[in-house]
Amino acid sequence: xxxxxxxxxxxxxxxxxxxxxxxxxxxxxxxxxxxxxxxxxxxxxxxxxxxxxxxxxxxxxxxxxxxxxxxxxxxxxxxxxxxxxxxxxxxxxxxxxxxxxxxxxxxxxxxxxxxxxxxxxxxxxxxxxxxxxxxxxxxxxxxxxxxxxxxxxxxxxxxxxxxxxxxxxxxxxxxxxxxxxxxxxxxxxxxxxxxxxxxxxxxxxxxxxxxxxxxxxxxxxxxxxxxxxxxxxxxxxxxxxxxxxxxxxxx
Amino acid sequence: xxxxxxxxxxxxxxxxxxxxxxxxxxxxxxxxxxxxxxxxxxxxxxxxxxxxxxxxxxxxxxxxxxxxxxxxxxxxxxxxxxxxxxxxxxxxxxxxxxxxxxxxxxxxxxxxxxxxxxxxxxxxxxxxxxxxxxxxxxxxxxxxxxxxxxxxxxxxxxxxxxxxxxxxxxxxxxxxxxxxxxxxxxxxxxxxxxxxxxxxxxxxxxxxxxxxxxxxxxxxxxxxxxxxxxxxxxxxxxxxxxxxxxxxxxxxxxxxxxxxxxxxxxxxxxxxxxxxxx
Numbered sequence: 001x002x003x004x005x006x007x008x009x010x011x012x013x014x015x016x017x018x019x020x021x022x023x024x025x026x027x028x029x030x031x032x033x034x035x036x037x038x039x040x041x042x043x044x045x046x047x048x049x050x051x052x053x054x055x056x057x058x059x060x061x062x063x064x065x066x067x068x069x070x071x072x073x074x075x076x077x078x079x080x081x082x083x084x085x086x087x088x089x090x091x092x093x094x095x096x097x098x099x100x101x102x103x104x105x106x107x108x109x110x111x112x113x114x115x116x117x118x119x120x121x122x123x124x125x126x127x128x129x130x131x132x133x134x135x136x137x138x139x140x141x142x143x144x145x146x147x148x149x150x151x152x153x154x155x156x157x158x159x160x161x162x163x164x165x166x167x168x169x170x171x172x173x174x175x176x177x178x179x180x181x182x183x184x185x186x187x188x189x190x191x192x193x194x195x196x197x198x199x200x201x202x203x204x205x206x207x208x209x210x211x212x213x214x215x216x217x218x219x220x221x222x223x224x225x226x227x228x229x230x231x232x233x234x235x236x237x238x239x240x241x242x243x244x245x246x247x248x249x250x251x
Numbered sequence: 252x253x254x255x256x257x258x259x260x261x262x263x264x265x266x267x268x269x270x271x272x273x274x275x276x277x278x279x280x281x282x283x284x285x286x287x288x289x290x291x292x293x294x295x296x297x298x299x300x301x302x303x304x305x306x307x308x309x310x311x312x313x314x315x316x317x318x319x320x321x322x323x324x325x326x327x328x329x330x331x332x333x334x335x336x337x338x339x340x341x342x343x344x345x346x347x348x349x350x351x352x353x354x355x356x357x358x359x360x361x362x363x364x365x366x367x368x369x370x371x372x373x374x375x376x377x378x379x380x381x382x383x384x385x386x387x388x389x390x391x392x393x394x395x396x397x398x399x400x401x402x403x404x405x406x407x408x409x410x411x412x413x414x415x416x417x418x419x420x421x422x423x424x425x426x427x428x429x430x431x432x433x434x435x436x437x438x439x440x441x442x443x444x445x446x447x448x449x450x451x452x453x454x455x456x457x458x459x460x461x462x463x464x465x466x467x468x469x470x471x472x473x474x475x476x477x478x479x480x481x482x483x484x485x486x487x488x489x490x491x492x493x494x495x496x497x498x499x500x501x502x503x504x505x506x507x508x509x510x511x512x513x514x515x516x517x518x519x520x521x522x523x524x525x526x527x528x529x
Contacts, residue, residue, distance in 0.1 A: 002396065010394030017386035018379055085379065093344050094377035094434075097369075098394040100343045100360035112400050251346040 004209045007099045007108035014080055015112055024078035027121050029127060035067025036128035040135035051216060059141045061148025064128025065215040068152060069185075072159065072208075072248055076184065079113045079160035083167030083242075093251050102246035110164050110239060114157040123158035125149030148215065154228065155211045158235040159184075162207060165238030169245040184208035207234040228235050291471040293320040294368065296341060296440040300350030303336050303497075310336045312497035313350065318475050323468045325488030325505075326477040329523055333497040334477045335373075338446055342371055354442060364395040369442040370435030376433060378443040380420025383432050384411055387419065388437060399437050409433035410459070424451030432460070443467055445476040449483060461487050469525065495523045 015021055041047045042057045052062040086092040099105040129145035163180055170176045183206055191203035203209050204221055207230070212218075213228030257386050296318035305309040311333040318324050330335050339345040341352040343359040351358065355367060362368050378387050388402040406415045409429040414422065419430065428451050435443055445464070449457045464487055468474045478484055484491070495503040500522050501508055505515075512518035 006364070006394055006396045010390045013386065013390040013393055014379075014382070016383040017383065017390070019380070059253055089379045090374070091377055091379050092375055093339075094391075097342050097359075097373075098366060098391055100362075100365055187286055249348060250339070 003099070003101065004104050004107060008106050008111055011082075011108045011112040013180040015116065018085070020081050021078060021116070024074050024081070026127065028074035028120065028124055029079075031071040031074055032064065032067050032128045033131055035070050036063050036131045037135060038184065039063045039066045040140075043132075044135060046135050046138055048064070051100050051218070054141070057141045058101065058132075058136050058139045059144040059148070060129040060133040060136060061144040062216060063132035063136070064125045064148060065212070066144075067128050067132075068124075068215070069200060069208075069212075070158065071128075072184070073181070075117050075176065076159060076163050076180050077157045079117060079178060080146035080167040081173060082109060082113050083164045084171060084173035087171045088173050096251050097171035103243050106168055106242050109168075110161045113164050113211050114209060117154040117160035118157040120153075122149045122153035122170040126169065145147060149167065151215050151228075155215060155226065156230060158228075158231045159207060161235040162231075162238035165235070165242030168242030169238075184212035207229060210234075252452055254357045260309070260359040274369070291320075291472050292441045294355045294473055295319060296442060296473060296475065297353045297356070298337070298350070299353065301337065301340060301347055301352050302463075303333070303345060304348045305341060308380070309349075309497050310420075311340070314497075314499055316492060316499060316502050318473055318492070319490075320473040321468060321471050322489035323464050323474045323476060323487055325484040326494075327474055327479075327481070327484065327519060328494040328500075330479075330496045332523075334494065335446060337369075338444055338475075338477065341444060342369070343449070346505060354525070364397075364438070365413040366391065366395040366397065366438035366440065368440050369444060370438060371444040371446075372431040372432075372435045372448055373446050377434070378419040378427065381418055382435075383416050384422070384426075385415040387430065389435060391434055392437055396439055401437055401439070405433040405436045411463070415493070419468075425453055425456050428452055429456065442471070445474070447478055448476060449478065449480060457483070461507060481515045481519055485509075493519065493522050523529045 012135055039048065040060075043052065043063060048058070050058060052058055052066065096102075096104065099108065120137070126149045128151065129142070133140045133142045133145075163176070165177045166179060167173075170179065185208070188203050188206055188209050191199040204213075210227040210230035212227070213222065214224045214231065215225045216227050220229075265484055298314045298316050301311055301314040303310070313339060326334055337352075338344060340347050340423050341354075341359060354362070357364055359369065378384070385402060385406065388405065389399060392399055392402055403412070406412050409432055411426065411433060414426060419427065422430070428448065432445070432448065435445065446458075448460050450526070452460060461483070464474050464476060468489070476488070488505050490504050491501060492499070506524075509515060512521065
């Protein structure tokens with residue numbers, strides 16, 4: 001336990017002592033603010049599809065969820081860079097001499113990234129909701145902003161753990177980011193467009209789609225809680241894969 | 252002129268008992284100065300049939316040896332002889348194909364806070380270019396529950412106090428090397444493993460490292476240093492381990508290896524000639 005606590009302390013210092021974290025968080029907030037404003041204006045014009053409507057009104061939190069489809073990429077970049085920069089800057093060997101236990105190292109990194117993406121994600125959710133609310137005019141509904149913001153935090157924490165684990169398995173920042181973008185951004189629409197049940201089913205099991213179900217509280221095709229569970233399974237899977245590769249391959 | 256380690260040991264008196272498990276008192280934060288009284292728990296590095304294969308290539312081939320405390324052990328061999336792979340296996344970075352590398356009977360990874368046992372300089376580029384030297388050492392200290400006060404101590408010891416707040420990407424090779432040494436000293440470890448420590452250092456730095464290695468060995472620490480600079484080894488090492496093609500070629504005191512040769516360079520070529528041809 002003391003070893004893990006020390007490792008978490010070290011990872012915490014490491015995360016906040018490069019500029020990456022500040023750029024990513026600033027980018028996340030800007031994307032959230034701009035996205036929320038744009039989607040709120042769409043909604044106000046009646047151009048938004050019905051999935052975000054609740055009893056004819058638009059919860060401001062749901063607009064933040066829509067904006068998250070862009071903003072989450074900044075969070076994902078932050079998480080995966082926390083791991084892959086160790087390889088790209090040649091610090092991984094040093095890091096492993098500090099903390100030789102691969103499992104504890106990855107636990108420490110995941111914990112730090114999850115804590116940061118949870119808090120920053122919740123803050124972004126609130127910012128998005130607060131920006132959307134006045135722009136939605138009469139259509140808007142402010143009530144659900146805090147719970148939605150917490151859900152956004154939870155989703156981003158799990159997605160962050162997945163990105164860290166994937167980074168540990170793949171090592172390179174470029175390949176890791178490409179795989180993450182494929183899973184979160186590129187594949188879902190490709191699989192959802194054709195009316196083929198198998199493809200749609202695969203799309204529903206991808207982390208971004210599952211997260212969206214959870215965040216919007218959709219009960220079709222599965223309950224929102226199941227959406228969160230699916231994202232958690234991706235997080236655990238990424239972690240296990242990362243541990244295995246760290247252990248198997250020479251540093 | 253260097254002072255042979257056994258003479259230093261005599262000067263140093265009580266901290267140089269012959270039992271390598273002896274403890275002598277000196278708390279963290281006392282600066283790691285050159286005086287006796289340093290806390291050095293004497294520690295032994297043991298390689299036991301250590302072997303590493305990369306596919307069909309044998310990088311390290313059944314090394315059996317001990318690296319003892321209280322002296323500077325030079326680790327020599329041509330490029331590709333397996334020196335760095337051996338050092339990486341000692342530090343748990345590469346997994347041996349067979350055999351073991353042990354520190355007082357346990358592998359590196361079995362130690363909870365290994366930086367307090369082994370300080371290593373592997374390559375100058377162990378630092379994120381965007382992080383300051385001080386932040387790097389703060390994180391390193393935290394990772395092994397080493398008191399933060401040690402950070403400023405080792406920065407001062409390495410002559411980096413003035414640049415500690417600058418990002419490491421702006422540093423010269425020599426300053427990076429000094430930071431690596433500062434990191435190796437951070438946990439006040441009984442074992443130091445230094446891979447090409449004088450690489451990129453100016454004459455001042457070379458002299459500093461030479462004195463430092465003598466001092467650390469004099470305190471009863473185990474100092475294992477790999478280098479291609481034979482003239483440097485000749486004035487620094489007490490004992491030499493020479494490998495070629497992953498095999499042990501010599502493991503003997505410096506004067507025995509030098510015997511009958513004009514310089515360490517001559518002795519080295521006589522030893523490694525066969526291995527270079529294979």
